[in-house]
Every structure is written in C-alpha cells, then in structure tokens.
Amino acid sequence: MGFLQPVFWVLVLLGIMILVHEAGHYWAALAVGIRVETFSIGLGPRLFGIKRGDTDFRIAAIPFGGYVRMTGEQAGERMIGDLGDEKALDPRSFQAKARWQRAIVIIAGPLMNIILAIGIVTGLYMYEFPKDVDTRNPIITGVKPGSPAAQAGLKAGDRIVQIGSHENPNWDYVLTEETLNANHAITGAVERRGTRKNFSLTPIMDPKEGIGRAGWSGEQNIQVGEVLKDSPAQAAGLQPGDLFISVNGQAVVSSLSVQQAVFHSGGKPVAFEVMRNGHVQPFSVSPGATGEAKTPYRIGVSFRLPVQMVKLDLPQAFAQSLRFNKQNALMIFQVLGSIVERRVSAKSAMSGPIGIAQMSSEAAQQGPWTYLFLMAMVSLNLAIFNLLPIPILDGGTLLMLVIEMLLQREVSVQVKETVFKLGFVFLMMVVVFVIYNDISRILTKS
Numbered sequence: 001m002g003f004l005q006p007v008f009w010v011l012v013l014l015g016i017m018i019l020v021h022e023a024g025h026y027w028a029a030l031a032v033g034i035r036v037e038t039f040s041i042g043l044g045p046r047l048f049g050i051k052r053g054d055t056d057f058r059i060a061a062i063p064f065g066g067y068v069r070m071t072g073e074q075a076g077e078r079m080i081g082d083l084g085d086e087k088a089l090d091p092r093s094f095q096a097k098a099r100w101q102r103a104i105v106i107i108a109g110p111l112m113n114i115i116l117a118i119g120i121v122t123g124l125y126m127y128e129f130p131k132d133v134d135t136r137n138p139i140i141t142g143v144k145p146g147s148p149a150a151q152a153g154l155k156a157g158d159r160i161v162q163i164g165s166h167e168n169p170n171w172d173y174v175l176t177e178e179t180l181n182a183n184h185a186i187t188g189a190v191e192r193r194g195t196r197k198n199f200s201l202t203p204i205m206d207p208k209e210g211i212g213r214a215g216w217s218g219e220q221n222i223q224v225g226e227v228l229k230d231s232p233a234q235a236a237g238l239q240p241g242d243l244f245i246s247v248n249g250q251a252v253v254s255s256l257s258v259q260q261a262v263f264h265s266g267g268k269p270v271a272f273e274v275m276r277n278g279h280v281q282p283f284s285v286s287p288g289a290t291g292e293a294k295t296p297y298r299i300g301v302s303f304r305l306p307v308q309m310v311k312l313d314l315p316q317a318f319a320q321s322l323r324f325n326k327q328n329a330l331m332i333f334q335v336l337g338s339i340v341e342r343r344v345s346a347k348s349a350m351s352g353p354i355g356i357a358q359m360s361s362e363a364a365q366q367g368p369w370t371y372l373f374l375m376a377m378v379s380l381n382l383a384i385f386n387l388l389p390i391p392i393l394d395g396g397t398l399l400m401l402v403i404e405m406l407l408q409r410e411v412s413v414q415v416k417e418t419v420f421k422l423g424f425v426f427l428m429m430v431v432v433f434v435i436y437n438d439i440s441r442i443l444t445k446s
Contacts, residue, residue: 022040028108032105034105040069041060042058042059046058071092073095099404103398110394122320124369139160141157141217142216147216148202148214152200162189164186180211181343182211182212183202183212183343188200223243224243224304231300238272243275246273247271247273285299351437354438
C-alpha cells in the first residue's frame with residue numbers, strides 16, 4: 001500500500017490535468033471544423049475505449065501523457081485523393097485551416113489548464129482563504145555567524161526597508177530574492193535605531209537544496225507547517241498548525257530558535273511549549289540523528305507563518321485566485337530565469353513523476369483542500385511548460401506558426417521533421433534529468 005498510494009494519487013492528479021488539457025484541444029478543433037481522429041489519455045498502445053463519430057476515445061498503456069490526433073496534423077499527412085489523382089487538402093484537416101484557427105487549437109490546451117487552476121483556487125477560497133498576518137517591514141531576529149548576512153554587518157533587530165529597488169518588502173519577497181539569487185549580490189537597506197543603513201550581500205548556494213541562503217531569519221510567530229511521517233515530531237504528537245511558544249524555556253522568535261535547539265541537543269529530548277486551539281501545551285521531542293555534519297539532528301517539521309482562515313464570496317475569491325495565479329506564474333518564469341542564470345540549481349526547482357507522486361500522496365494525506373490546491377499549481381505549471389517555445393510542445397508548434405505567418409509560406413516538411421526530432425530528444429533529456437533528480441532526492445533523504 002505504501003507504493004500504491006502515491007501511484008494512485010498521482011494518476012488521479014495527472015489524469016485530470018491531461019483530460020482537461022486535451023479537452024481544450026478537442027473542443028477548439030471541433031469549433032473550427034477540424035476532424036479529430038484520436039483522443040487518448042495516456043501514451044503507447046491502446047488498452048480500451050469507444051468510438052464516437054470520427055473520434056476514437058481511448059485509454060493507452062502509459063499513464064503519463066496524452067494527446068489529441070487531428071487529421072493532417074503531422075507533416076506529410078495533409079493530402080487526400082487516390083494515386084494518380086490530383087491531390088488536394090482535406091477541408092477538415094489541421095493544415096487546411098487558417099493559421100489563426102490552428103493557433104486557437106494549439107493555445108486551447110494550456111488555456112484550459114489555466115482556467116482549471118483559476119477555478120479550483122476560486123472554489124477553495126470560497127470555502128477557506130488563508131489570510132496572512134501582516135509581515136511588512138520584516139525585522140531580522142537572528143543572524144547566523146559567518147553567514148553572508150553577518151559579513152554584511154546585519155544584526156538582530158534590523159528592520160529591512162528595501163531589497164533591490166523594492167521598498168517596504170514583506171518576508172515572502174525577502175526570502176524569494178534570497179532563494180533565487182545564489183552567488184549573486186543582493187542590495188538593500190535596513191533601519192537600525194532610526195538610522196537607515198545600506199547593505200550588500202551575496203547568498204551562498206545551498207549544496208543540498210540548490211538555492212540561495214543569506215543566513216538571516218525574521219519569521220515571528222512560527223507555526224508547524226508539516227509533520228513528516230514516522231518522524232520524532234509525529235511520535236511526540238506535534239501537529240500542523242501548532243504555534244511554537246518556547247523551546248527549552250526560551251521564547252521562540254524565529255525558526256532559527258527551534259533549529260539551534262535541535263542542533264545542539266545531542267539527541268537528548270527538547271522541551272517545547274506550543275499553542276493549540278488557544279491552549280498552551282508542553283511537548284518533549286527526542287531529535288533523530290541524520291548522519292550529516294551540518295544538520296546532525298532533526299525532529300521532522302517544516303515551518304510556516306500563522307494565517308487566519310476566512311471565507312470569501314465569489315467576486316473576492318475570483319479576484320484573489322487571479323492574483324495568486326498571476327504571482328505563481330511570474331514566480332515560475334522567475335525561477336526559470338534563475339536556473340538559466342545559474343542563480344538556482346535546476347535540481348531544486350524541477351520535479352518529475354516520482355516527485356509529483358510523493359507530493360500528491362502527502363497532499364492527499366493532509367486533506368482535500370491541500371490536494372486540490374496542489375492540483376491547481378500543477379495545472380498552471382503544466383500550462384506554462386507547454387507554452388515554452390520547445391519543439392514538440394504546444395509552444396514550439398505555436399512558434400512555428402508565427403514563423404510561417406512572418407514568412408507568408410509553409411516551412412518545408414524536412415525542416416519540420418528535423419525540428420520535431422530535436423525537440424523530442426531535448427524533451428527526453430529533460431525527462432531523464434527530472435527522474436534522476438527525483439531518485440537522488442529520495443536517496444539523499446534515506
């Protein structure tokens with residue numbers, strides 16, 4: 001069951017993503033008069049299905065992927081007529097349609113994934129919207145000795161008032177800039193006892209996570225975000241949402257307070273006080289040894305800032321959903337840019353089917369809200385990935401159409417086939433990389 005559960009949840013998640021994506025292509029094709037021959041969920045040999053009209057709706061053997069096959073979509077398949085006859089374009093083929101109509105069919109798939117992401121988040125926010133506490137003008141509560149932040153002269157108590165050209169950032173913005181700028185300088189300013197002081201620091205690349213680390217902390221009112229399965233924290237009874245009050249009798253002012261107490265525990269029990277449902281409760285957690293020099297002990301929790309859960313009406317939920325998906329999309333492009341510029345390691349930002357399966361299973365265990373939220377994020381990621389100008393993807397096909405529009409003629413079949421093959425090879429290299437990356441993460445954690 002331990003293996004089948006992640007497989008089940010990732011198949012459900014990816015199955016819905018693929019169904020919605022291909023449905024977009026299918027409906028758009030019918031709308032402009034293109035014959036659809038195959039609507040396949042999965043790749044490879046046909047397992048079973050039904051035929052309705054011109055279309056074979058099928059389930060294929062390989063569950064990761066899907067496609068809609070249209071008449072005349074592939075190069076060299078756009079003519080009809082018997083041998084010896086004058087051949088002509090099939091009026092219901094993909095190639096017979098105007099380029100703007102073909103573009104609509106191509107865009108429709110990713111667009112449906114974007115609509116799905118917006119719709120899911122809107123529905124979730126109508127049920128429960130996580131309203132963040134005000135973290136604007138973040139105050140640094142801890143600086144790791146010898147870290148880039150310490151070398152820049154920053155101290156606990158400094159209030160960050162500027163990062164780059166962004167005035168009055170919140171902690172989310174600060175941490176994003178830190179994470180995506182490994183080995184690249186970040187400039188900013190802090191306010192210390194009423195005096196503004198400029199600073200410049202260069203986050204170091206975390207060799208394990210592949211992201212930038214500045215060595216500062218500033219989160220206040222730290223909550224338990226996630227409790228790992230079979231971890232010391234789970235054994236002790238800690239739960240997501242618990243608010244850390246104290247550790248070994250000292251007030252918790254940041255996640256660093258918890259991390260340092262665990263680091264210096266020597267494996268001996270660490271005393272925590274947490275607030276749960278308005279009541280302070282004591283817990284004793286015995287950290288587990290990791291065998292790593294930098295983090296010799298762990299209790300198995302992640303941290304998050306406290307939020308207030310409220311319900312939104314439809315207009316408010318829709319507006320917040322648009323805002324969230326816009327920010328998430330911009331973040332995806334920012335991460336891609338950081339990977340290209342080597343500010344972030346690709347291994348920290350890219351997950352394959354194994355990684356998605358793990359996330360799906362963990363999200364399902366945390367409840368429908370978390371699972372559906374993950375589905376929305378994966379749907380948006382799938383839309384953006386498909387729109388990248390890579391041959392074989394929707395974005396690559398769209399780019400070829402734009403080139404033909406500019407040239408006012410069709411690109412030769414030979415060129416299209418060559419570009420398609422190069423795109424296929426590149427895509428297979430990406431698949432191999434993300435699967436290797438997923439396996440490496442598992443082996444590193446074990």
